[in-house]
Amino acid sequence: MAFTFKKQIFGFMDLLRFKKLVPNRRKMLAEGSSAPLPKSYRVNETAHILHPGYQNAALVQIEQNTADTKTYTFETDKPFYFRAGQYLTLGCKIGNSEVSRPYAISSAPQEALKKRVSLTVKKSGFFSGYLFDHAKTGDVFALGDPSGDFCYEPIKDAKQIVAIAGGSGITPFYSMAQAVTAGTDEYTLTIFYGAKTEDEIIFKKELDALVSDKIKVIYVLSDEEKEGYEHGFIGAELLRKYVSGDYTVMMCGPAAMYAFAEKELASLNIPLRRIKKEANCVGMRDAEKKLYTLTVHIGFDTYTIPADSRETILVAMERAGLKVPSKCRAGGCGFCHSKLLSGKFSIAGADKRRLADAKFGYLHPCCSYPDSDMELIVPKA
Numbered sequence: 001m002a003f004t005f006k007k008q009i010f011g012f013m014d015l016l017r018f019k020k021l022v023p024n025r026r027k028m029l030a031e032g033s034s035a036p037l038p039k040s041y042r043v044n045e046t047a048h049i050l051h052p053g054y055q056n057a058a059l060v061q062i063e064q065n066t067a068d069t070k071t072y073t074f075e076t077d078k079p080f081y082f083r084a085g086q087y088l089t090l091g092c093k094i095g096n097s098e099v100s101r102p103y104a105i106s107s108a109p110q111e112a113l114k115k116r117v118s119l120t121v122k123k124s125g126f127f128s129g130y131l132f133d134h135a136k137t138g139d140v141f142a143l144g145d146p147s148g149d150f151c152y153e154p155i156k157d158a159k160q161i162v163a164i165a166g167g168s169g170i171t172p173f174y175s176m177a178q179a180v181t182a183g184t185d186e187y188t189l190t191i192f193y194g195a196k197t198e199d200e201i202i203f204k205k206e207l208d209a210l211v212s213d214k215i216k217v218i219y220v221l222s223d224e225e226k227e228g229y230e231h232g233f234i235g236a237e238l239l240r241k242y243v244s245g246d247y248t249v250m251m252c253g254p255a256a257m258y259a260f261a262e263k264e265l266a267s268l269n270i271p272l273r274r275i276k277k278e279a280n281c282v283g284m285r286d287a288e289k290k291l292y293t294l295t296v297h298i299g300f301d302t303y304t305i306p307a308d309s310r311e312t313i314l315v316a317m318e319r320a321g322l323k324v325p326s327k328c329r330a331g332g333c334g335f336c337h338s339k340l341l342s343g344k345f346s347i348a349g350a351d352k353r354r355l356a357d358a359k360f361g362y363l364h365p366c367c368s369y370p371d372s373d374m375e376l377i378v379p380k381a
């Protein structure tokens, strides 16, 4: 009975509240400001300032690091924000082709807020070769938003990062070392840096200057015996010698280094979630040269272009001067995601598409090679 009584009281109160609902709402509307709503909000404006999208970047400095590596410093139109470890897409027109390529950022995050950013480039391939041989200060390039998740994640990662770098794979770690030194990132960094010889080490002077209680650098030479260096390849034995406790491993370098390091890390029982690997751009495949025809629909336009079986579909479209979207060029970001209408293709390495994409016939042209004539719908850049 008591329960029924309470229920009746509350039911009565609710009815009263309900009766007052409309007059209360009217009263509040009458008392409200008649000023028009703001066209934009501070939080959106700040986000837009920090992530301005594609912008112009003037090349202001070129520095030769090693025989086949240079660092290019740009002044951007607008300041922007990035996380140490991310990459930028740099693009320009070469002849009739619209070309772009992702490059790891070597400068510190705080520099980008002052409209300066540096990218370190190893000479290889069409666009890097162009930069190496033809780019000069004063040239203006298109620079995309910072992308990639090869970054420190405070919730997921240990407080200690063990970096394994090979060759120009040191680039994101140099940016991280600067971020840790400046206090923008809170972790300790032990860098194992593998190179064939001392001459091939990039940023040696700069890295040595950053060594502190938070940053350690161990240089490992594979083809040269020299005092003050470790020798051979970066493996479990070296990690045991220099690091202990809980750590996250981040790797950036050539595929052969990943294959070796992965086997070695298995013997250390590091959980897979604590091992991160930066994806490499997909290059040419080792296959017999065949020529195919691609029919490409972009918006209301249709193009018929040739495609070399050894090059990715993305490269074929760029060579033909089509303006097509790309960022990571490694199948990871989904930016080039296109719809296959007909034809066959092979994927370089692991298939990183979502299950639904594979099922409904979508592909990533950046990491797919043509195996027949093809027809596809590509989004506008």
Ligand code: FES
Pocket: 325, 326, 327, 328, 329, 330, 331, 332, 333, 334, 335, 336, 337, 364, 365, 366, 367
């Ligand atoms: S450019 Fe990133 S998936 Fe193709």
